Amino acid sequence: MTRESDGNDNVTVSVDAAWQRRGSGRSYDSLTGHCSMIGLKTGKVINYKWRSKACRICQRAEISGNIPRVHKCNKNFTGSAKAMEPDMVVDMVKESRSKGANITAIIGDEDTTTIARLRAKVDPTIDKALQESLTTLFQKYILNSEKLANLGSTQSNESFNKSVAAKAPKNRFYGGSRSLAYRVAAAVAQKNTGHKYTVDVNVSSGLSPGLYTRKLATLRDIQARKRKAVAITTEAKLRRIALKASRNQSSSTFEVREGVCYQSNTMIDTVTEDSDEKILEIPAPKKQTSRE
Numbered sequence: 001m002t003r004e005s006d007g008n009d010n011v012t013v014s015v016d017a018a019w020q021r022r023g024s025g026r027s028y029d030s031l032t033g034h035c036s037m038i039g040l041k042t043g044k045v046i047n048y049k050w051r052s053k054a055c056r057i058c059q060r061a062e063i064s065g066n067i068p069r070v071h072k073c074n075k076n077f078t079g080s081a082k083a084m085e086p087d088m089v090v091d092m093v094k095e096s097r098s099k100g101a102n103i104t105a106i107i108g109d110e111d112t113t114t115i116a117r118l119r120a121k122v123d124p125t126i127d128k129a130l131q132e133s134l135t136t137l138f139q140k141y142i143l144n145s146e147k148l149a150n151l152g153s154t155q156s157n158e159s160f161n162k163s164v165a166a167k168a169p170k171n172r173f174y175g176g177s178r179s180l181a182y183r184v185a186a187a188v189a190q191k192n193t194g195h196k197y198t199v200d201v202n203v204s205s206g207l208s209p210g211l212y213t214r215k216l217a218t219l220r221d222i223q224a225r226k227r228k229a230v231a232i233t234t235e236a237k238l239r240r241i242a243l244k245a246s247r248n249q250s251s252s253t254f255e256v257r258e259g260v261c262y263q264s265n266t267m268i269d270t271v272t273e274d275s276d277e278k279i280l281e282i283p284a285p286k287k288q289t290s291r292e
């Protein structure tokens with residue numbers, strides 16, 4: 001665990017979990033998942049957890065009808081995939097606090113039960129940053145308050161998740177052994193110290209750091225720094241905004257014409273509204289031939 005304060009400061013963290021496999025739409029059937037906790041100030045991964053519902057040794061034994069040999073079982077979770085996130089977050093907050101990090105506010109996804117569980121299990125005073133003040137401010141937006149409160153703030157967790165996905169591709173299964181844990185750990189090391197973590201790993205396990213490993217790691221770190229430096233310039237930001245605006249504009253013209261296709265609670269809301277009107281398609285504009 002990295003310390004980001006002297007222990008007396010209030011630490012705000014962002015948490016976000018991801019699954020190695022995600023079913024289409026709302027079905028989560030992944031056997032594995034991981035979760036990161038990132039300090040808001042430092043952008044470093046303070047803590048991380050992984051959960052797996054599978055163990056290859058147990059599975060093999062079951063297939064062959066034998067009793068599995070004595071082993072360090074990889075299975076550390078039995079619930080549903082959706083229940084992994086709250087379980088991991090509760091675990092991480094407990095652990096980080098016991099090590100002295102004074103976590104007082106948590107930024108999360110649109111997952112309310114995580115915070116509710118945290119309040120019940122760890123600390124009833126824990127605050128979901130901004131959410132409560134927003135709740136009182138915008139009664140109308142209560143349902144979306146968490147989304148609004150957290151605009152962009154789990155960004156670093158999401159970038160971490162991408163890094164994990166690069167090391168543990170979604171079309172491969174690593175959850176049956178510690179392979180997944182090592183892959184997640186590698187992503188944490190890369191996030192916190194950069195690509196040179198490979199050199200550090202070699203050194204700490206008594207291997208030669210490797211001339212080419214070191215060279216490549218340095219190169220990758222320079223590239224990453226450059227990318228970051230460019231991304232935070234005003235020009236890059238303006239370009240991103242312009243791109244997003246043009247994307248939004250073209251998609252919203254289509255959405256208006258197509259009617260409601262996908263929207264959460266869309267079928268509940270229609271009780272009060274005319275549902276036929278909602279799914280009504282508006283024909284595309286005719287090409288103008290001449291002015292009359």
Ligand SMILES: [Zn+2]
Pocket residue numbers: 055056057058059068071072073074075
């Ligand atoms: Zn096992």
